Amino acid sequence: QVQLVESGGGLVQAGDSLRLTCAASGRAFNMYAMGWFRQAPGKERECVSVISRNAGTTSYTDSLKGRFTISRDNAKNTVYLQMNSLKPEDTAVYYCAARATPSENRTFLRRSDYDYWGQGTQVTVSS
Numbered sequence: 790q791v792q793l794v795e796s797g798g799g800l801v802q803a804g805d806s807l808r809l810t811c812a813a814s815g816r817a818f819n820m821y822a823m824g825w826f827r828q829a830p831g832k833e834r835e836c837v838s839v840i841s842r843n844a845g846t847t848s849y850t851d852s853l854k855g856r857f858t859i860s861r862d863n864a865k866n867t868v869y870l871q872m873n874s875l876k877p878e879d880t881a882v883y884y885c886a887a888r889a890t891p892s893e894n895r896t897f898l899r900r901s902d903y904d905y906w907g908q909g910t911q912v913t914v915s916s
Contacts, residue, residue, distance in 0.1 A: 793811055
């Protein structure tokens with residue numbers, strides 16, 4: 790089992806950058822594929838970016854490619870989401886998610902694929 794705590798959200802202006810951090814506690818963080826999702830008011834929770842256990846495979850929502858970067862540090866039990874050139878439409882609660890998998894290179898894109906979730910961190914981008 791793993792517990793997830795997100796941090797790094799806040800209120801920023803369009804064009805600014807933020808780095809979100811997801812700290813995991815529990816055993817064997819390197820056995821979990823990780824993902825970042827977001828949910829804007831009145832909308833479904835959507836996948837932002839995902840990363841495999843060994844960080845060898847990453848995926849991004851097409852509209853975010855080039856602006857967002859996911860990474861992880863297994864020694865620190867942490868996954869990051871670097872967000873650049875933020876836009877008002879990026880405003881949402883951002884969630885970290887984890888799923889145990891025997892595959893080092895596999896990623897998971899669906900919300901239903903994940904077993905563990907953090908409480909979320911609010912990102913608000915003003916125009």
